[in-house]
Amino acid sequence: MPMYEYRCRRCGAKYEQLRRIADADRDLQCPYCGADEVERLLSAFATAGGCGAPSGGFT
Ligand SMILES: [Zn+2]
Numbered sequence: 001m002p003m004y005e006y007r008c009r010r011c012g013a014k015y016e017q018l019r020r021i022a023d024a025d026r027d028l029q030c031p032y033c034g035a036d037e038v039e040r041l042l043s044a045f046a047t048a049g050g051c052g053a054p055s056g057g058f059t
């Protein structure tokens with residue numbers, strides 16, 4: 001399940017949510033103010049497991 005990032009147009013809050021692709025734009029509601037004026041941002045998928053981790057990065 002991909003992680004999506006949303007932003008509320010009313011209060012400006014940003015939050016992330018795990019959603020099914022089919023539900024990505026469905027029933028959006030801001031958890032802070034309850035508005036349904038929420039837009040989905042182009043967000044990075046949550047990479048589980050660490051495939052594609054940069055080699056030799058962590059020190
Ligand atoms: Zn809001």
